[in-house]
Amino acid sequence: MSPGEVVLITGASGCGKSTLALALTGLIPARVHGELRGRVMFGGQPLSGLAPHEASQYVGLVFQNPNLQLINMTVQSEVAFGPENLALPHSEIESRVGWALDVTGMAGMRTATILTLSGGQKQRTAIAATLAMRPRVLVLDEPLSDLDPVGAQEVLGTLRRLAAEADTGVVVIEHRVDEVAPWADRIVLMDNGRIRLDRPPRGAWDDPAPWIATGVGIPDLVRLAHALPDAFPGEAPLSVDEAVATLRGGWFATALASSAQDRGTRPPKTQGLNAQPFDAQPPVLSWHDVSVTFGDHKAVDDVSLDIGDDEWVALIGANGSGKSTLTGLCVGLGTPASGTVSFRGQPIRPGRVFEHSAHVALLLQAADEMLFAENVLDELEFGFKFRAKPKDPVLDVPGAIEFFGFAGQEAVSPWELSQGGRQRLALAALLVGAPGVLVLDEPTTGQDADHLKAFLSLLDQIKERTGLTVVTVTHDMRSVASRASRIVLLGDGQIQLDGTPAEIFANTAELARWGILAPPLARLQSELLGGVDEVHLTVEALAAAVQPYRPTPVRVNTVQAK
Numbered sequence: 263m264s265p266g267e268v269v270l271i272t273g274a275s276g277c278g279k280s281t282l283a284l285a286l287t288g289l290i291p292a293r294v295h296g297e298l299r300g301r302v303m304f305g306g307q308p309l310s311g312l313a314p315h316e317a318s319q320y321v322g323l324v325f326q327n328p329n330l331q332l333i334n335m336t337v338q339s340e341v342a343f344g345p346e347n348l349a350l351p352h353s354e355i356e357s358r359v360g361w362a363l364d365v366t367g368m369a370g371m372r373t374a375t376i377l378t379l380s381g382g383q384k385q386r387t388a389i390a391a392t393l394a395m396r397p398r399v400l401v402l403d404e405p406l407s408d409l410d411p412v413g414a415q416e417v418l419g420t421l422r423r424l425a426a427e428a429d430t431g432v433v434v435i436e437h438r439v440d441e442v443a444p445w446a447d448r449i450v451l452m453d454n455g456r457i458r459l460d461r462p463p464r465g466a467w468d469d470p471a472p473w474i475a476t477g478v479g480i481p482d483l484v485r486l487a488h489a490l491p492d493a494f495p496g497e498a499p500l501s502v503d504e505a506v507a508t509l510r511g512g513w514f515a516t517a518l519a520s521s522a523q524d525r526g527t528r529p530p531k532t533q534g535l536n537a538q539p540f541d542a543q544p545p546v547l548s549w550h551d552v553s554v555t556f557g558d559h560k561a562v563d564d565v566s567l568d569i570g571d572d573e574w575v576a577l578i579g580a581n582g583s584g585k586s587t588l589t590g591l592c593v594g595l596g597t598p599a600s601g602t603v604s605f606r607g608q609p610i611r612p613g614r615v616f617e618h619s620a621h622v623a624l625l626l627q628a629a630d631e632m633l634f635a636e637n638v639l640d641e642l643e644f645g646f647k648f649r650a651k652p653k654d655p656v657l658d659v660p661g662a663i664e665f666f667g668f669a670g671q672e673a674v675s676p677w678e679l680s681q682g683g684r685q686r687l688a689l690a691a692l693l694v695g696a697p698g699v700l701v702l703d704e705p706t707t708g709q710d711a712d713h714l715k716a717f718l719s720l721l722d723q724i725k726e727r728t729g730l731t732v733v734t735v736t737h738d739m740r741s742v743a744s745r746a747s748r749i750v751l752l753g754d755g756q757i758q759l760d761g762t763p764a765e766i767f768a769n770t771a772e773l774a775r776w777g778i779l780a781p782p783l784a785r786l787q788s789e790l791l792g793g794v795d796e797v798h799l800t801v802e803a804l805a806a807a808v809q810p811y812r813p814t815p816v817r818v819n820t821v822q823a824k
Contacts, residue, residue, distance in 0.1 A: 264431070268445055269431075275683060412778065577750050580778065642694055
């Protein structure tokens with residue numbers, strides 16, 4: 263790669279992306295066992311033979327799981343740790359720490375304790391600590407996985423400026439292709455340890471076949487351009503701004519306006535949506551006037567929320583908005599400062615996690631912390647060994663092995679799996695026996711499009727058979743749009759919006775105020791129409807909506823969704 267170049271590397275889980283990152287930074291074979299053939303060079307300097315502390319001054323690495331990288335007590339001590347170990351002057355250390363915290367948006371949490379940070383805040387801290395080393399090449403493994411959408415764009419903007427102003431090479435390994443592509447100079451698609459495609463973003467999806475074959479999602483705006491080529495006579499857009507500029511004044515914008523008018527779209531709301539009225543049935547989960555404080559900070563502020571049987575509710579919000587704190591309470595993790603949390607009318611007692619886990623299963627944001635068995639089979643069998651088996655389990659151990667793709671890996675250690683594989687294993691272990699409520703905290707971390715689609719389909723199957731209630735905490739707006747029946751937006755520890763996905767994602771300005779970017783298709787419709795009450799959330803639905811109003815209706819092309 264060239265100085266100042268931003269390269270996006272993507273591919274299915276387990277295709278070798280993280281292994282490549284370790285090789286690029288010299289950790290393979292210096293610290294991670296493996297046979298390295300060939301050489302990794304920085305200019306004329308071979309990195310493969312350098313000690314890690316020497317290689318880190320050329321190439322810096324932000325790990326996929328920030329918990330594996332953070333070793334100090336506070337944010338500022340973590341960011342200062344690397345420069346201090348280079349024995350730099352105090353003034354230089356202070357300058358680097360201040361700059362790194364500013365560009366990552368963590369300056370206001372300089373003295374915060376690492377253990378009190380949200381997942382996204384830990385991710386920002388890890389990036390800041392690596393930036394403070396001033397590497398010539400920066401490698402980031404899934405840097406957006408724990409970041410809210412607005413925060414992700416801020417970090418990507420910082421990386422782009424770093425590349426342009428300091429000639430720093432940036433390698434971003436990421437599944438969220440649609441968010442990174444507008445910032446990248448090249449896109450590299452990996453498959454089974456090899457490079458399948460290496461092209462500039464403008465031509466990366468001219469042929470969708472490699473992306474479909476490898477199970478990596480194609481950005482919705484690109485799919486829309488492929489579905490309606492006469493609306494996009496030039497190149498497929500990589501951003502909402504590009505799409506709006508292309509479509510405004512053309513037949514698509516006129517057709518979209520006619521479609522909205524015919525279905526009775528009203529002027530946009532000026533205030534947030536009211537909470538959804540709850541039906542006559544008692545809620546399965548209930549938070550009543552709940553507040554949670556950490557020192558002087560109120561993470562959850564007087565929240566009341568009811569969730570009913572068979573609902574699929576998504577909690578969204580910026581990093582630190584209180585999502586994980588709120589959901590942890592429903593299994594007894596943490597103690598509310600005030601208010602009550604109930605399961606089917608019975609209070610959930612703090613600290614009684616095992617007791618509540620038979621009814622409410624929680625997949626933690628850091629799923630690695632839930633794995634402890636020696637092999638895949640033991641991990642899946644653990645729950646059945648220590649709690650009563652259901653008479654008719656929806657998913658037993660053999661079924662979990664088959665569906666989640668662990669056949670032949672029963673004796674493999676969980677730590678030999680990819681990050682996405684470990685995430686699926688933790689989820690599979692929770693689903694064995696099918697509890698009444700499943701709470702997923704950032705379940706899309708490390709998942710490629712095919713695996714994400716597969717486990718969402720599994721949840722659909724379980725819901726259909728058992729009436730499973732699903733509560734999802736996520737920053738992946740596309741997965742929310744595709745499955746959730748209801749979305750609750752948290753901001754400043756309080757509920758700001760509560761409604762259907764089509765309604766919530768139409769409120770693009772209000773979402774942005776609270777650190778959330780609606781999916782690109784929703785923002786596109788809002789921009790073209792000047793605001794709407796509801797939006798179409800899939801390429802297929804949007805293409806179908808404008809089809810009757812085209813000047814000359816033609817057959818719509820289809821590109822497989824991921």
